[in-house]
Each structure stands twice: as structure tokens, then as C-alpha cells.
Amino acid sequence: MKKISIVFHSVCGNNYLIAKEFYENLKNKNMKVNLFRVKDDNFEKLSNILEIAKEYRDEIMSVEIYNFKELLDSDIIILGSPTYFGNVSAQIKVFMDEFVDYWVDANFYGKKLFSFACAGTTEGGGDMCLNAINIFGQHMGMSNVPVPSNLVLGESFPAYGLVHYVGDNADKRPSTKIKNAIDKICDILINL
Numbered sequence: 314m315k316k317i318s319i320v321f322h323s324v325c326g327n328n329y330l331i332a333k334e335f336y337e338n339l340k341n342k343n344m345k346v347n348l349f350r351v352k353d354d355n356f357e358k359l360s361n362i363l364e365i366a367k368e369y370r371d372e373i374m375s376v377e378i379y380n381f382k383e384l385l386d387s388d389i390i391i392l393g394s395p396t397y398f399g400n401v402s403a404q405i406k407v408f409m410d411e412f413v414d415y416w417v418d419a420n421f422y423g424k425k426l427f428s429f430a431c432a433g434t435t436e437g438g439g440d441m442c443l444n445a446i447n448i449f450g451q452h453m454g455m456s457n458v459p460v461p462s463n464l465v466l467g468e469s470f471p472a473y474g475l476v477h478y479v480g481d482n483a484d485k486r487p488s489t490k491i492k493n494a495i496d497k498i499c500d501i502l503i504n505l
């Protein structure tokens with residue numbers, strides 16, 4: 314059976330909720346799945362500035378931090394980041410840079426990578442955030458899993474990952490539309 318690890322960074326809760334949705338959906342489909350967060354030394358500071366961040370703060374902090382033993386043992390990695398200034402967050406970048414030890418021996422070569430992101434607005438660069446994750450995956454030799462065109466059609470999802478738009482106050486929580494898309498993507502990941 315395939316093993317899947319989900320890794321996310323979240324301050325205001327949206328990437329956490331998406332990661333959790335993936336986790337629960339895959340668990341319900343009897344998959345071996347891990348839910349991990351990245352390290353975040355800035356969390357307390359940002360969560361004191363952003364009121365919405367208080368809602369899921371304790372839940373987010375209770376999620377285990379990733380470890381490379383489990384990631385190396387996974388067939389598929391699902392990675393989600395907030396869009397910060399048209400890119401991944403610094404915390405996700407630090408996480409990605411920690412793969413340097415495994416890049417040398419191509420330990421992640423052939424694994425699958427699915428990316429998701431949250432962004433304030435549709436013009437905010439969520440697609441560039443996905444792009445940063447996907448390019449990282451390619452450097453590691455991982456194959457990016459695209460969103461199929463019949464899911465993209467009529468929706469606002471780009472082909473190269475899932476983006477959820479959270480609004481200016483980051484309080485638009487993932488909708489049924491996102492949850493339905495996650496359900497279909499989980500089926501795709503299971504059958505890869």
C-alpha cells in the first residue's frame with residue numbers, strides 16, 4: 314500500500330484545514346497517511362498580529378513536525394504553503410532547503426508531489442507559490458501530479474495544484490468546492 318505524507322505551513326488556519334481534509338479523506342479510504350507541519354519560529358508573532366490566526370493556533374501547534382524518516386518512506390508527498398509575496402512562505406522554503414542532504418543521492422527521485430496553496434486573492438500569485446513548490450519537486454526528481462482538466466474546467470483551479478483564496482482577512486474557509494476537489498484528487502493519488 315502507498316504511504317502518503319502531508320506537510321503544511323499555516324498561520325491563519327486555511328492550509329491546515331486543507332491538509333486536514335486531505336488527511337481525513339485518505340484515512341477514510343484506508344490509506345497510510347501522515348499529517349505534518351513545518352517548524353515556525355514566527356508563529357506566535359504573526360498570530361498575535363492576525364486575529365484570525367487564533368482560531369486554529371492550538372490545533373496547528375499540536376500537529377507533529379515532519380521528520381525525514383517518514384518522508385523518505387513515503388511514496389507521495391502533499392505539500393501546502395501560504396502565498397507570501399508571490400512565493401512560498403519562508404518556513405516552507407526552509408523545509409525545502411533541508412532536502413539538500415537527499416538531493417545529492419537523489420533519495421526522493423521518482424516519488425510523487427502534489428502541491429496546494431492559499432492566497433489572499435486570485436491576483437495574489439497563488440499559482441507562483443505552486444510553481445515554487447513544483448520546481449522544488451523537480452529538483453528532487455519528484456513527479457508533480459497535476460489537477461486533471463475536467464476538474465479545472467469551469468473552476469478557478471490552475472492545472473498545477475490546488476489554490477484556495479482566503480480573502481483579505483484570511484477568513485474564507487475552504488468551501489465544499491475545495492473539499493469535492495480534494496476528494497477527487499485523493500482518488501487520483503491512490504490510483505497513481
Ligand SMILES: Cc1cc2nc3c(=O)[nH]c(=O)nc-3n(C[C@H](O)[C@H](O)[C@H](O)COP(=O)(O)O)c2cc1C
Nearest residue numbers: 323324325326327328395397398399431433434437
Ligand atoms: C507576509 C504575508 C505575505 C502575503 N503575501 C501575499 C501575496 O503575495 N499574495 C496573496 O494573494 N496573499 C498574500 N498573503 C495572504 C496569505 O497568502 C494568506 O493569508 C495565507 O495564504 C493564508 O494561509 P493560512 O490560513 O494557512 O495561513 C500574505 C500574507 C502574509 C502574512
